[in-house]
Amino acid sequence: MMRLYGTPPTRALRAIWLLNELDLPHEIVPIDLGAGEQRTPQFLALNPAAKLPVLVDGDTVISESAAIQLYLADKYGDRFVGGRLIPDTPEDRGRMYHWLFFLMTEIEAPLWRIALHNFIYAPEEQSPAEVVLARRDAARMIAVLEQHMQGRDHLVGEGLTVADFNAAFTLDWAREEALLDDAPALRAWLAAMYARPKAPVTIAEGFAALQASATPSEPAEARN
Numbered sequence: 001m002m003r004l005y006g007t008p009p010t011r012a013l014r015a016i017w018l019l020n021e022l023d024l025p026h027e028i029v030p031i032d033l034g035a036g037e038q039r040t041p042q043f044l045a046l047n048p049a050a051k052l053p054v055l056v057d058g059d060t061v062i063s064e065s066a067a068i069q070l071y072l073a074d075k076y077g078d079r080f081v082g083g084r085l086i087p088d089t090p091e092d093r094g095r096m097y098h099w100l101f102f103l104m105t106e107i108e109a110p111l112w113r114i115a116l117h118n119f120i121y122a123p124e125e126q127s128p129a130e131v132v133l134a135r136r137d138a139a140r141m142i143a144v145l146e147q148h149m150q151g152r153d154h155l156v157g158e159g160l161t162v163a164d165f166n167a168a169f170t171l172d173w174a175r176e177e178a179l180l181d182d183a184p185a186l187r188a189w190l191a192a193m194y195a196r197p198k199a200p201v202t203i204a205e206g207f208a209a210l211q212a213s214a215t216p217s218e219p220a221e222a223r224n
């Protein structure tokens with residue numbers, strides 16, 4: 001059975017969403033970031049970058065949440081009901097890659113800077129000015145995606161692709177930062193994605209469950 005290291009509300013949600021949609025039997029292995037479990041020799045052997053999520057499928061070990069999504073769609077996409085997770089044509093695959101890289105580098109990167117400077121870096125390393133810049137950068141790129149989604153149901157072509165399942169998690173994160181307030185098309189699209197029967201928990205739901213089960217001394221760092 002496949003093993004996924006990482007739980008909600010982390011980027012493991014990107015992988016969990018595809019595991020659910022493809023109905024793939026899997027075991028979720030929790031890694032306590034607050035306790036530093038990502039730096040044990042056993043975990044570093046899986047991912048020397050000490051980051052979640054990591055997927056283990058037989059002898060294959062894949063990290064990077066977008067790579068895990070592409071791997072699952074590529075290998076098991078024929079199990080998907082109701083669309084084409086990886087488009088048939090090189091042109092549409094190019095468009096899917098475009099949005100995947102856009103999401104990871106232009107939208108997630110500033111969201112991550114916001115988190116780093118708000119609560120992950122040590123207090124003396126945090127820069128409120130950097131948060132202002134990161135919010136501006138994220139908002140500009142979210143506006144580009146909002147424009148793209150006018151009148152569309154999917155990021156690419158006429159069916160769901162990996163880009164949609166990446167965007168849903170990434171935009172849920174943006175919503176947490178109130179960065180979708182000026183993006184009605186993205187808010188409506190996001191609601192439809194999370195209404196899917198196989199949708200995972202939102203970041204807020206995952207974070208609430210984590211807090212409910214955590215001891216009061218556990219740091220907020222475990223969030224992302």
Ligand SMILES: N[C@@H](CCC(=O)N[C@@H](CS)C(=O)NCC(=O)O)C(=O)O
Nearest residue numbers: 010011050051052053064065066224
């Ligand atoms: N680019 C990586 C980022 C992974 C990442 O930063 N994961 C966070 C949890 S969401 C983590 O493991 N942080 C632990 C650390 O940095 O020590 C991906 O998309 O998988």
